[in-house]
Amino acid sequence: MLSFLGKQTRLCNGVSRREWLRLGGLGAFALSVDQLSKLQAAESSTIPSLHSFGKAKRCIVLFMLGGPPQLETWDPKPEAPKEIRGEFGSIATATPGYHVGELMPQTAKLTDKIAVLRAMSTNDNAHSSSGYWMLTGRPHSPKGQENALPGAPNNWPSLPAIVRHLKGDRTSLPGAVRLPEEIWNTGHIVWPGQDAGWLGDHADPWLITCDPNKADFRVPDIGLPVEISPERFSRRNALRDLMNDHFRAVESAPVKRWSNWQAKAMDLLRTKETQAAFAIEQEPSNVRDRYGRNRFGQSVLLARRLVEKGVSLVQVNWTRWEDDENITPAWDTHANNAERLKKALMPPMDQAYSALLEDLDQRGMLEDTLVVWMGEFGRSPKINARGGRDHWGHCFSVALSGGGIRGGVIHGQSDRQAGYPLDGRVEPQDLTATVYHCLGISPEATIKDPFGRPLAISTGKPISAIL
Structure with missing residues (x-):
């Protein structure tokens, strides 16, 4: 099993981070790799x-x-x-x-x-x-x-x-x-x-x-489950983009944090290089x-x-x-x-x-x-x-x-x-x-x-x- 998020803390609505990263939740708030890199560059170090x-x-x-x-x-x-x-x-x-x-x-x-x-x-x-x-x-x-x-x-x-x-x-x-x-x-x-x-x-x-x-x-977790076809995944990805546009103005740290995790999850699912590793x-x-x-x-x-x-x-x-x-x-x-x-x-x-x-x-x-x-x-x-x-x-x-x-x-x-x-x-x-x-x-x-x-x-x- 691949653990993306360390400890099993929960969101304010009671949903665990692990549950949030399941494919059913990947549509909302995810950021691109470019956005993620910009956020990392802004870290206080x-x-x-x-x-x-x-x-x-x-x-x-x-x-x-x-x-x-x-x-x-x-x-x-x-x-x-x-x-x-x-x-x-x-x-x-x-x-x-x-x-x-x-x-x-x-x-x-x-x-x-x-x-x-x-x-x-x-x-x-x-x-x-x-x-x-x-x-x-x-x-x-x-x-x-x-x-x-x-x-x-x-x-x-x-x-x-x-x-x-x-x-x-x-x-x-x-x-x-x-x-x-x-x-x-x-x-x-x-x-x-x-x-x-x-x-x-x-x-x-x-x-x-x-x-x-x-x-x-x-x-597990770096490949699509058998019940999720590539076409279905593409639709979910499109939904994610739509939700990103809608919540673009949201700048709170928790939203950014969840977005980072979801972007990484999406990258894992999409990148052949990751699978090959x-x-x-x-x-x-x-x-x-x-x-x-x-x-x-x-x-x-x-x-x-x-x-x-x-x-x-x-x-x-x-x-x-x-x-x-x-x-x-x-x-x-x-x-x-x-x-x-x-x-x-x-x-x-x-x-x-x-x-x-x-x-x-x-x-x-x-x-x-x-x-x-x-x-x-x-x-x-x-x-x-x-x-x-x-x-x-x-x-x-x-x-x-x-x-x-x-x-x-x-x-x-x-x-x-x-x-x-x-x-x-x-x-x-x-x-x-x-x-x-x-x-x-x-x-x-x-x-x-x-x-x-x-x-x-x-x-x-x-x-x-x-x-």
Whole structure:
């Protein structure tokens, strides 16, 4: 399912935005793409001169829900006791002197294109609040709050939302997209920090709930239902134009807002380029195989297709798979850490991540496409009694590639147990500042809050060591 509008707020007449966007309501108030662009240009934001920094035209964020373990991925400690280092060894990489976990053989060949941050820290061991900080660059208040809900005071716009707000929608597709679903805790408790927050629904990164690996995959809501013929659609479009003429004098913000959404919906239904972006079945079989025939692998491939078509930022969430248990959902390996990593997690991750980097490189896109590999935190150095690793926000790893990032750079150092930073500690605001910088957006760019106050999009500094 394609979510145009984020939260299910309702119009003054009691009709939800989702209902309003159904084809029966598309006739009234819709604006043209040209009108929409003019409205976006009038948004209250200030962007300092971009000068020559920022090589990335687009960004793909791979978010590993649950917290991938630093010891089995980017920061192995082969000299540590077994209860720390775990069951797996380390392997040499394309970066001289640098080793990664042995379950990353394909990624190991590509580290000359990757910069690794080994001392990322939130000091927050709760999925929701640490995740909020990683997704927005702003710490959650309070820290350590599990099952935190969206809303004030923790409603700072997400990274994708700010990118969409500042860069706009360059095609009929939105400027930022999330897939294949939103991030949530057990009980489907949705994390804060995934939408536009107080910035407004116009900047919400669109949520596509889907499984691109299914044989009958298609994204609903971007094609005409079978009961709506092209001729009927044309009549409705003509009615929309008539209503636009009638309400031309209406200048209220709510009318403009609904009009924007409807214009985007109409564009999606009319534009063949949009339909083609989601036609993942057009990819050669060997390409689809290379990414992995699973929901994550095909979602990563779909992300590549979307940025090719003009989407500025796509966030691919590794969420729960159908057979995940509540004690070990996604990367949250509280039990059976080694088994989960070896069978369910590392092989498809290593395959899809390495495929994306190779694919972008072969297409000549890696130089101007930033790829960010991240989670909300890491895992505890010591393996627990259930053979798992627990939450650990004190020190973990993040990897960046392409788009102005220096490959083969290892920034930061953890202690002998990968538990605490020794050098090069960075916090999430520095990560978001780096992403903005690579995208040609100054971290000092301002956006206006609901009270009209200009606020810098980031309080961090770009990590110069990896640029």
